[in-house]
Amino acid sequence: MGQISIAEFEAKVLEKEEVVVKVRAPRGTLVEDYAFERKAAGNSSITDFIENRIAPCINNLEVEIIDGEYSKPHGRTKMSTLRSGYDR
Template identity: 50%
Template sequence: MTPREIEQMVFELEEVRIVIRASVNAELGDYEYSRKAAGSASITEWLQQRIYPIIEGYDVVVTDGTGAIPHGRTKMETLRSSYGG
């Protein structure tokens, strides 16, 4: 999958925005989850379990609903609610 495809899949499933800093043509792993991560999981835990294994060492940034970069200890539920949805 390309970075853009992963970013879109993550947004649709997890309801959070990520930006993968990689070439638009980079071929990365697949985001093969069908259920969103638990709201009690921290952003760091989520990144370590679901994102880092498929992005092959590229950098990734998570943004909240205001465009700010939240602290890694922020819970996924809190992050999702920042988007106003």
């Protein structure tokens, strides 16, 4: 896998997963490409999503998930619930 900018990573996650992810990192930081072909299962928790899909790509950088009300949802929130909270 190649490396991409934080902005590209966040855009790829939004496109594939339909959730907003914000990675906190210095400008110019590169992370591993988000190369998943399918979105995470709707019954996965946000914590599982971060641990299994996001964290391996961003190493030890800080990450936040932002819900449709511009707040940080609880880690046990299901991905389907999170996705349904955004305006389409």
